[in-house]
Amino acid sequence: MSEGHILKCEPIYQGRVIQVALETVELPNGAQVELEIVHHPGGAAAVALDEQDRVCLLRQFRHASQGWLWELPAGRIDPGETPFDTASRELSEEAGLQAADWTNLGMMHSSPGIFTEVIHLWLARGLTSLPHEHEHGEVIEIHWLPLGQALDWCHDGTITDSKTLIGLYRASALIKSAVEMLAEDPGC
Structure with missing residues (x-):
C-alpha cells in the first residue's frame, strides 16, 4: 500500500x-x-532538571481545559525557528532559565486524528536563572518538584498534559539508562 x-x-x-x-x-x-x-506549526518543550534532579513544572491556567494544568515549559515554533530554538526560548520566557546541556528526547504527535501539531521534547540540564516576564495572556506559577514526585503525579493523574507526561517519562528512562550503564562499567 x-x-x-x-x-x-x-x-x-x-x-x-x-x-x-x-x-x-x-x-x-x-x-x-x-x-x-x-x-499547526508545531511546538517544543523542555524537561528542565537541576542538580538535585528536581524538575521545573509550570502550573498554568488553560481556558480550553477549564482550569489549571501542570506543564513543562513549552510553546509554539515561530516562523524561521528550529524546535531547539523554541525549547530554549520558551525555557527562558516561561521559567526564567537557560541550559548549558541539551539532550533530544524525540517528538510526539499531540492528537494525530485531527491535528498536524508535532511537539519536540528536550532534556535541559546545567541550568542558570535569567530575568524573565510572562506574556500578558499567560497565568503561570513556577514550581520545582523532585523528579520522582513528578512521575508519581504522572501515574496518579495529577499531571494530564500529554507533552508533560511523555517528556517526563522519556527523561526518566534516559536517566535510568545512564545510571545503569555507569553501574555496569564502574571504570568510567
Whole structure:
C-alpha cells in the first residue's frame, strides 16, 4: 500500500496560530474520506532538571481545559525557528532559565486524528536563572518538584498534559539508562 494523499483541500478557518481545512483524502487502502484537519506549526518543550534532579513544572491556567494544568515549559515554533530554538526560548520566557546541556528526547504527535501539531521534547540540564516576564495572556506559577514526585503525579493523574507526561517519562528512562550503564562499567 502507498501513503494516502490529499485529493481536495477546502480552507475553513485561518487564525493567528491555526488553520482548519476540510480535506478529501485517499487513504493507503484506496478509501476516500473527508477529514477536518487543524494545521499547526508545531511546538517544543523542555524537561528542565537541576542538580538535585528536581524538575521545573509550570502550573498554568488553560481556558480550553477549564482550569489549571501542570506543564513543562513549552510553546509554539515561530516562523524561521528550529524546535531547539523554541525549547530554549520558551525555557527562558516561561521559567526564567537557560541550559548549558541539551539532550533530544524525540517528538510526539499531540492528537494525530485531527491535528498536524508535532511537539519536540528536550532534556535541559546545567541550568542558570535569567530575568524573565510572562506574556500578558499567560497565568503561570513556577514550581520545582523532585523528579520522582513528578512521575508519581504522572501515574496518579495529577499531571494530564500529554507533552508533560511523555517528556517526563522519556527523561526518566534516559536517566535510568545512564545510571545503569555507569553501574555496569564502574571504570568510567
